[in-house]
Structure formats: structure tokens, C-alpha cells
Amino acid sequence: AQSVTQLGSHVSVSEGALVLLRCNYSSSVPPYLFWYVQYPNQGLQLLLKYTTGATLVKGINGFEAEFKKSETSFHLTKPSAHMSDAAEYFCAVSGGQGAQKLVFGQGTRLTINP
Amino acid sequence: DGGITQSPKYLFRKEGQNVTLSCEQNLNHDAMYWYRQDPGQGLRLIYYSQIVNDFQKGDIAEGYSVSREKKESFPLTVTSAQKNPTAFYLCASSIEGQGGNQPQHFGDGTRLSIL
Numbered sequence: 001a002q003s004v005t006q007l008g009s010h011v012s013v014s015e016g017a018l019v020l021l022r023c024n025y026s027s028s029v030p031p032y033l034f035w036y037v038q039y040p041n042q043g044l045q046l047l048l049k050y051t052t053g054a055t056l057v058k059g060i061n062g063f064e065a066e067f068k069k070s071e072t073s074f075h076l077t078k079p080s081a082h083m084s085d086a087a088e089y090f091c092a093v094s095g096g097q098g099a100q101k102l103v104f105g106q107g108t109r110l111t112i113n114p
Numbered sequence: 115d116g117g118i119t120q121s122p123k124y125l126f127r128k129e130g131q132n133v134t135l136s137c138e139q140n141l142n143h144d145a146m147y148w149y150r151q152d153p154g155q156g157l158r159l160i161y162y163s164q165i166v167n168d169f170q171k172g173d174i175a176e177g178y179s180v181s182r183e184k185k186e187s188f189p190l191t192v193t194s195a196q197k198n199p200t201a202f203y204l205c206a207s208s209i210e211g212q213g214g215n216q217p218q219h220f221g222d223g224t225r226l227s228i229l
Binding site: 052095 | 145157172208221222225
């Protein structure tokens with residue numbers, strides 16, 4: 001079975017500071033990994049995905065993530081936080097049996113301090 | 115613009131009542147999904163469908179039912195057997211990929227509350 005652990009249910013950073021949201025996964029097969037963002041009372045929007053190829057993946061809004069197989073991690077980063085980045089972020093994994101099914105982490109709420 | 119439309123945005127259920135949440139997509143996607151979101155628990159899969167007239171239970175299907183009579187539509191019924199239905203419900207769709215390499219696209223959700 002696949003699983004995702006997001007370290008830290010709440011992360012707070014100052015505007016202009018580095019954003020680092022941590023995601024570790026468990027998968028018995030090569031995983032496909034996704035980061036989604038959710039603004040209040042809205043659905044989820046895809047930030048970026050890793051399927052195959054380059055392990056450093058760039059997404060929308062200046063976010064990027066690096067797939068590290070040896071560490072089973074897929075951490076999300078952004079060099080300089082903006083107030084508009086305040087939202088909830090979800091890491092998800094798919095692959096293997098029941099491949100179309102996404103397994104989500106519990107989410108990390110990002111707060112940006114002015 | 116293509117996308118997923120969920121309605122209504124807010125829904126209230128009385129005791130012993132079944133309610134149906136609508137999900138329509140015009141993305142020509144084969145696969146559709148229903149998730150339940152509770153605070154601090156992420157998203158949990160209720161049902162999914164990879165093709166018309168076929169669907170499978172997810173992790174928390176008890177107290178819910180679905181149908182997939184058309185490619186564009188995947189309604190979810192919350193039955194009276196679901197004792198704790200208060201939650202935010204999200205519908206998603208995706209194209210069929212190889213081993214799950216395609217992202218899912220989400221609607222804006224329906225918030226269900228008990229009267």
C-alpha cells in the first residue's frame with residue numbers, strides 16, 4: 001500500500017523567506033508524485049508533478065520540488081514567499097495496483113507573515 | 115472553458131434524508147472520482163469510475179452511492195446510512211494514464227451540513 005506523510009500540519013514563514021514543505025512517501029513501485037494547492041472553500045489546483053525523467057520539477061507560481069528516491073521524499077520549495085501563497089498544500093502519490101487512485105497526505109497549512 | 119462543475123456549493127441535510135451532489139465535467143475525461151475532506155484528515159476516496167457504467171468503492175464508501183450513466187456526469191448520493199455526513203465533498207476527473215501518471219482535475223466542492 002502507498003502512503004504519504006507531510007511533516008508539519010502548519011508552517012509559518014515571513015514574506016520573502018524560503019518556503020519548504022516536507023513530503024515523504026511510501027511505495028512498493030516507482031511512484032508518481034504530485035503537489036496540489038487549495039485556497040479556502042475551493043477545490044485543489046495542481047502545482048507540479050513528477051512522473052519520470054528529471055528529478056527537479058518546476059511548477060506554477062514559482063514552486064519546485066525534487067524527487068529523492070534514496071530519501072523517499074518530494075519536498076516542495078519556493079525561494080521567496082508571497083502573501084498570495086497562503087493556502088493549504090497537499091502531497092499525493094499514485095502508481096502500482098489501483099494506479100489511478102491518488103493517496104493524499106494530511107495537508108500543510110502555510111501562513112505568510114508580513 | 116473546460117472544467118468540472120459541482121453543485122450545489124452548499125447543501126443541508128435533514129435526519130433520515132438522502133441527498134445527491136452533482137458533478138459534471140466537459141474535459142472529455144474517462145475517469146472520475148469523489149473525495150471527502152475533513153479538517154486535518156486530507157482527502158479520502160469515496161468512489162471512483164474509470165469508464166461509463168462501471169465504478170469501484172474507495173476507502174470510505176459506506177453510506178454513499180454513485181452512478182455513471184454518462185461520461186460527463188458522476189453524481190454522489192449521501193444516504194441516511196451515512197451517520198456523519200458533514201464534510202466538504204470534492205469531485206475530480208482525469209484522463210486514463212499509464213500507472214496513474216495523469217493528474218486529477220478538481221471541482222470547487224460542495225459543503226454538506228446537517229440541519
